[in-house]
Amino acid sequence: FEQSKGNLIACGGLDNVCSIYNVQQQATNGRAMKELVAHDGYLSCCRFVDEGHIVTASGDSSCIYWDVNSGEVLKTFSDHTADVMSLSISPSNNNIFVSGSVDTTAKIWDLRNGKCVQTHVGHEADINSVAFFPDGNAFGTGSDDSSCRLFDMRSYGEVNKFASDKITCGITSIAFSKSGRLLFAGYDDFNTNAWDTLANSSQCAFS
Numbered sequence: 001f002e003q004s005k006g007n008l009i010a011c012g013g014l015d016n017v018c019s020i021y022n023v024q025q026q027a028t029n030g031r032a033m034k035e036l037v038a039h040d041g042y043l044s045c046c047r048f049v050d051e052g053h054i055v056t057a058s059g060d061s062s063c064i065y066w067d068v069n070s071g072e073v074l075k076t077f078s079d080h081t082a083d084v085m086s087l088s089i090s091p092s093n094n095n096i097f098v099s100g101s102v103d104t105t106a107k108i109w110d111l112r113n114g115k116c117v118q119t120h121v122g123h124e125a126d127i128n129s130v131a132f133f134p135d136g137n138a139f140g141t142g143s144d145d146s147s148c149r150l151f152d153m154r155s156y157g158e159v160n161k162f163a164s165d166k167i168t169c170g171i172t173s174i175a176f177s178k179s180g181r182l183l184f185a186g187y188d189d190f191n192t193n194a195w196d197t198l199a200n201s202s203q204c205a206f207s
Helices: none
Strands: 008-012 017-022 034-037 043-050 053-058 063-067 073-077 084-089 096-101 106-110 115-120 127-132 138-143 148-152 157-162 171-176 182-187 192-196 204-206
Touching: 008 043, 017 043, 017 053, 053 084, 096 127, 138 171, 138 182, 148 182
Parallel strands: 043 084, 084 127, 127 171
Antiparallel strands: 008 017, 017 034, 043 053, 053 063, 063 073, 084 096, 096 106, 106 115, 127 138, 138 148, 148 157, 171 182, 182 192, 192 204
């Protein structure tokens, strides 16, 4: 969902295509405004940078930065070595995004030069979800290793890990509260837990 004007919605899937819809036009024809075709694998995630640009993540191990209006590929990011499962655009600088991959790493990318500027390690299995902390200086990850982690880009490292011996399944999605105090995580066992980002990392705030 493009949030600056609220007119565009994007989706993708096993057809390897990112389809862009204009909600103002849906009542008349129901067809995609634009179809973005270049990935060689399924689309796992797509996020608008602004109304004219979007970034997609794919099972072909790459992310692509697109011009929405022309459908042109502006840059391709291909440093991951396995499926890219999730991405998030920085709330403080939309030239920066983070991606999480089956290769167990999270990477920070700069849209301006098309390069990976940081690689964060620590997870022991697939990273399924990434989300920026509200201030844009850190990001969270959720993994099949049953843990969520908080990485700070300023210190270039992991600053907290959220896991419990009672939780043995993977995480499918994460999201921060508006203040960043809580990290919400959805699990394969159909439960959602909330972690206090400032507290003991083995104790859920809510479940």
